[in-house]
Amino acid sequence: MTVPQLETRDAAxxxxxxxxxxxxxxxxxxxxxxxVVGYVGADTPVELVTAAGALPVRLAGRPGRDASRARxxxxxxxxxxxxxxxxxxLDPGETSPDLxxxxxxxxxxxxxxxxxxELRRTGVEALPPVHLLDLLHLPSKATARYNLGRVRRLAxxxxxxxxxxxxxxxxxxxxxxxxxxxxxxxxxxxxxxxCLTGAECLRWYAAGxxxxxxxxxxxxxxxxxxxxxxxxxxxxxxxxxxxxxxxxTADVYDALESRGWLVxxxxxxxxxxxxxxxxxxxxxxxxTEHYTRAVLPVTGRxxxxxxxIAAAGVLRSGAEVFLCYSRRYDDxxxxxxxxxxxxxxxxxxxxxxxPYARADLAELAAGIGDPQKxxxx
Amino acid sequence: xxxxxxxxxxRDALRHxxxxxxxxxxxxxxxxxxxxxxxxxxxxxxxxMDVPYVVNQWWASIISAKRMSGRYLAELxxxxxxxxxxxxxxxxxxxxLAPSGDDAPWGGLPRPSVVLAECTGDSMRRMFALWExxxxxxxxxxxxxxxxxxxxxxxxxxxxxxxMAIGSARVDLLREELEAAVPRLEELTGxxxxxxxxxxxxxxxxxxxEWNRRTRDLLARAPGCPVAVNDVIPAVMIPQWHRGTExxxxxARSLYEEVRGEVDAGRSVVPVERRxxxxxxxxxxxxxxxxxxxxxxxxxxxxxxxxxxxxxxAYARYGDxxxxxxxxxxxxxxxxxxTPPWSVEWYVKEARTHRVDGVxxxxxxxxxxSWFTTRALEAAGVPVxxxxxxxxxxxxxDPGELHRRVGRWxxxxx
Numbered sequence: 001m002t003v004p005q006l007e008t009r010d011a012a013x014x015x016x017x018x019x020x021x022x023x024x025x026x027x028x029x030x031x032x033x034x035x036v037v038g039y040v041g042a043d044t045p046v047e048l049v050t051a052a053g054a055l056p057v058r059l060a061g062r063p064g065r066d067a068s069r070a071r072x073x074x075x076x077x078x079x080x081x082x083x084x085x086x087x088x089x090l091d092p093g094e095t096s097p098d099l100x101x102x103x104x105x106x107x108x109x110x111x112x113x114x115x116x117x118e119l120r121r122t123g124v125e126a127l128p129p130v131h132l133l134d135l136l137h138l139p140s141k142a143t144a145r146y147n148l149g150r151v152r153r154l155a156x157x158x159x160x161x162x163x164x165x166x167x168x169x170x171x172x173x174x175x176x177x178x179x180x181x182x183x184x185x186x187x188x189x190x191x192x193x194x195c196l197t198g199a200e201c202l203r204w205y206a207a208g209x210x211x212x213x214x215x216x217x218x219x220x221x222x223x224x225x226x227x228x229x230x231x232x233x234x235x236x237x238x239x240x241x242x243x244x245x246x247x248x249t250a251d252v253y254d255a256l257e258s259r260g261w262l263v264x265x266x267x268x269x270x271x272x273x274x275x276x277x278x279x280x281x282x283x284x285x286x287x288t289e290h291y292t293r294a295v296l297p298v299t300g301r302x303x304x305x306x307x308x309i310a311a312a313g314v315l316r317s318g319a320e321v322f323l324c325y326s327r328r329y330d331d332x333x334x335x336x337x338x339x340x341x342x343x344x345x346x347x348x349x350x351x352x353x354x355p356y357a358r359a360d361l362a363e364l365a366a367g368i369g370d371p372q373k374x375x376x377x
Numbered sequence: 378x379x380x381x382x383x384x385x386x387x388r389d390a391l392r393h394x395x396x397x398x399x400x401x402x403x404x405x406x407x408x409x410x411x412x413x414x415x416x417x418x419x420x421x422x423x424x425x426m427d428v429p430y431v432v433n434q435w436w437a438s439i440i441s442a443k444r445m446s447g448r449y450l451a452e453l454x455x456x457x458x459x460x461x462x463x464x465x466x467x468x469x470x471x472x473x474l475a476p477s478g479d480d481a482p483w484g485g486l487p488r489p490s491v492v493l494a495e496c497t498g499d500s501m502r503r504m505f506a507l508w509e510x511x512x513x514x515x516x517x518x519x520x521x522x523x524x525x526x527x528x529x530x531x532x533x534x535x536x537x538x539x540x541m542a543i544g545s546a547r548v549d550l551l552r553e554e555l556e557a558a559v560p561r562l563e564e565l566t567g568x569x570x571x572x573x574x575x576x577x578x579x580x581x582x583x584x585x586x587e588w589n590r591r592t593r594d595l596l597a598r599a600p601g602c603p604v605a606v607n608d609v610i611p612a613v614m615i616p617q618w619h620r621g622t623e624x625x626x627x628x629a630r631s632l633y634e635e636v637r638g639e640v641d642a643g644r645s646v647v648p649v650e651r652r653x654x655x656x657x658x659x660x661x662x663x664x665x666x667x668x669x670x671x672x673x674x675x676x677x678x679x680x681x682x683x684x685x686x687x688x689x690x691a692y693a694r695y696g697d698x699x700x701x702x703x704x705x706x707x708x709x710x711x712x713x714x715x716t717p718p719w720s721v722e723w724y725v726k727e728a729r730t731h732r733v734d735g736v737x738x739x740x741x742x743x744x745x746x747s748w749f750t751t752r753a754l755e756a757a758g759v760p761v762x763x764x765x766x767x768x769x770x771x772x773x774x775d776p777g778e779l780h781r782r783v784g785r786w787x788x789x790x791x
Binding site: 072073074075076077104106107108110111113114115117118121122131132134136138140141142143145146149150299302303304329330331332334335336337338339341350 | 456457458459462496497498499500502503504506507510518519520521522523524525526546547549550553554557716717718721740741742743744745746747748749
């Protein structure tokens with residue numbers, strides 16, 4: 001892809017624009033006759049997609065999307081964010097992926113795969129082909145061996161899909177490109193609190209799930225220059241750490257920050273929790289090890305580990321308040337909240353049964369106080 | 378209306394279970410270690426170690442039947458834990474966390490020395506880990522794997538061709554996990570794993586499954602349903618929790634012979650069987666009388682529940698390596714009843730062979746793929762009514778309203 005020289009302000013605007021229209025890079029990519037793979041799961045080995053010449057785009061929900069048909073199929077206790085993703089696949093508009101890849105990141109992800117598979121099998125809906133990568137995360141040798149077989153199989157599938165096996169040098173190049181994106185993302189994590197609101201930061205993280213990795217690394221690096229100047233424009237608000245359900249758009253953070261909060265850290269995979277160490281060379285084995293052990297979805301962490309992560313995140317970010325935001329049917333966080341509350345050392349609140357992309361701010365204010373009132377009183 | 382005579386097999390099973398549990402409690406009080414095992418985990422590994430175990434969901438059904446679920450679930454809530462998520466699996470934990478009282482069901486569950494469960498869904502690992510963090514009971518988790526593609530008609534493959542039906546990778550995974558779990562289980566329970574004993578346990582459990590298959594086939598072919606489903610459920614499920622014992626085989630055989638006698642004698646639950654109904658979902662433990670409540674008023678009989686049908690189709694696994702066959706029994710167990718296309722094809726097959734006029738489909742909050750089940754049945758010409766409730770949580774349902782609603786639906790069947 002041609003990478004134009006970006007002015008720093010243009011870079012920031014581009015990241016914001018990609019957050020708002022996740023399909024934009026995919027359309028540009030596809031216009032050149034190249035395939036797009038939509039994926040679900042923070043533990044997706046995107047390097048295999050890139051190595052196969054496709055653009056990996058992490059599928060996200062879109063607030064306001066009509067999800068009623070999707071809810072019909074994917075009924076029961078399934079996270080509405082995933083239902084919203086299904087709605088997007090049922091009515092993709094101009095940005096239908098050529099292939100969908102789903103990991104066993106959560107029960108909702110697995111249910112999404114099973115629903116897509118059955119909708120395709122029965123011919124109820126026209127959908128792109130869908131693959132399941134059944135990555136598991138218990139800390140056992142048996143799991144590691146199983147995962148290696150699954151990742152090898154995916155590599156074979158991606159090769160077959162594009163008509164040519166993935167070569168070792170293609171995988172190495174893909175690893176390098178995604179490592180560049182990881183390094184740029186890590187810099188954003190380090191600098192977020194001094195120059196960005198939580199919502200701005202989340203927008204910039206999210207852009208990285210939809211852009212080609214090398215281009216994202218360049219754009220993010222340039223954008224960070226635009227917000228680093230003198231005097232520093234340190235954002236203000238009561239410092240809040242957000243845990244719990246995945247936030248794939250900035251809507252909840254926008255709402256929180258409009259009420260006087262400042263999201264200074266988070267532990268879900270669309271935010272700081274999406275941090276990954278650089279992937280070591282070593283082919284499929286190293287790739288498997290990375291996505292089995294270094295990239296753990298929430299369901300792959302036990303309650304003690306989540307409490308420790310929350311405590312460390314609060315300490316690092318200087319948060320004054322801890323919020324566990326739990327969407328309706330995304331109940332795993334409710335099991336972990338008592339341990340987190342005991343560990344974080346600051347006032348903690350649980351918002352449960354939340355709808356997609358919205359937060360019950362009145363309940364939060366009732367439980368923990370309203371920063372706006374504190375500022376104005 | 379025929380008299381409501383309880384099946385001997387059900388009565389005997391219930392009596393056996395009470396005696397067995399009293400013995401287990403007495404043994405536990407004398408210091409014998411007891412395990413708690415989830416229903417979809419490979420219990421036979423403990424049987425082969427001669428370690429007594431209680432099945433988590435069976436114990437939940439006892440709590441629910443004693444109408445104590447609300448009280449115990451409140452204990453979870455008081456600790457800030459969910460009381461409205463996977464209640465069926467959470468009830469034994471809730472009881473263990475609650476202050477012990479004299480009114481605990483059957484005297485209460487002895488404190489287990491180990492908990493064994495598969496990590497199905499997002500909550501199961503959390504829930505069982507609380508046994509360890511809150512009560513000091515070690516938890517041994519097993520993976521819950523998933524298949525990308527599956528062949529059709531699993532019920533024709535599972536007994537002998539399970540390798541093909543499930544795929545080697547999933548079987549290998551669970552077999553390896555079990556192999557690794559054995560030393561830890563021996564340490565925690567004081568038992569000794571015996572591979573030859575496991576082979577015998579698998580033989581016995583396969584024999585039990587064959588008797589259940591004969592019983593299911595007999596009931597499917599019988600002109601009128603001769604036995605009530607709320608008798609069949611305990612007559613099948615209590616021996617199921619004793620899978621791999623001589624008693625369980627004999628219990629399954631006795632059920633078959635008793636049903637055979639009823640069929641040969643031309644008996645039926647109602648004199649004139651006007652509607653044959655199928656119940657899809659877990660048993661309504663807090664209101665088992667529901668299943669018989671339309672016989673007199675509507676001539677409607679529940680002829681099917683998943684418990685006998687699963688016992689007939691889902692457990693038998695033959696093979697030279699008993700540990701591998703055991704892994705094959707469980708690594709795709711839930712797929713058989715909850716994952717399309719397997720689940721929906723199977724329900725349609727069972728509805729057809731049992732000649733049902735309609736299906737009452739319990740959709741719990743943790744039910745999966747229920748839209749596909751309902752759709753497939755309706756496409757096959759079988760009317761379906763969906764009920765949304767939790768089977769073990771009596772708070773989730775108004776029994777009177779449920780009865781009226783199902784009654785109106787039965788009347789609407791053509």
